Amino acid sequence: MKRSAALADLEARLGHRFADPGLLARALTHGSMSGPHREDNQRLEFLGDRVLGLVMAEALLARDPTAAEGQLAPRYNALVRKEACAEVARQFGIGDALKLGRSERLSGGRRKMALLGDAMEAVIAAVYTDAGFEAARDMILRLWGDRIDRVEEDARDPKTALQEWAQGRGLPPPSYVETGREGPDHQPVFTIEVRLTSGETADAKASSKRQAEQQAASALLSRLERGE
Known part of the structure; x- marks a missing residue:
């Protein structure tokens, strides 16, 4: 070639x-x-x-x-x-x-x-x-x-870190909700939203639910650590 x-x-x-x-x-x-x-x-x-x-x-x-x-x-x-x-x-x-x-x-x-x-x-x-x-x-x-x-x-797992952040403030563990799915069955893309009972949320898209959850947790944790 x-x-x-x-x-x-x-x-x-x-x-x-x-x-x-x-x-x-x-x-x-x-x-x-x-x-x-x-x-x-x-x-x-x-x-x-x-x-x-x-x-x-x-x-x-x-x-x-x-x-x-x-x-x-x-x-x-x-x-x-x-x-x-x-x-x-x-x-x-x-x-x-x-x-x-x-x-x-x-x-x-x-x-x-x-x-x-x-x-x-x-x-x-x-x-x-x-x-x-x-x-x-x-x-x-x-x-x-x-x-x-x-x-x-x-190496810190974002979901674990976010849960520790919530528990350190007396909040229940975060919840993860599938809010969307697109693409063909053999190659789906999931949208997951992570929610805290205090009202903060973030979402992410990925080709697996686990990846989307990790990315959503990471996004929310970054925002919380910046004080946003």
Whole structure:
């Protein structure tokens, strides 16, 4: 496959020049653009998730040789969850390079957390397939950067933190209500609203109820901590 200027630019940001640029092109192809002669990134996403998990497990064990499993698990989850992958994807401009169908483009697909997280995992698998585990590991550690060193700050679960905030003020635990669902059955998008009995609310959309709850809790907690 001929390397386009856009792919070359993304390769430079990722720090990996592909022997087979077609792998990167596939990693950036959302299911809304797949067809008989164009593969999407779902299979690569499946592989990339596993590669990322192994790299982060290794990194956390090396970083803290005395940590117990109970300490490592929340740190690991904070580094590999879809939100973290999407954050890295945004930082390195992966959204701008995504190949999306018209409906996804019009609905802001380049900014959607689920699409960005999936694409980041697919890019990891593309590097792994192109050049092996060491190349994938080097890229992951470079892109995640100091997130690994400050992981304790990010490991706090937003739902737990919001519940602790409420209980510390004598309030009942927050409630989470599904207020909307859109998209096809095989790819739904849920809208979840989190509510406190004191009246504060926030909502979020995601491809799973759990992710939407986490994002809604995080949004409300941020607002409360800013005093809004």
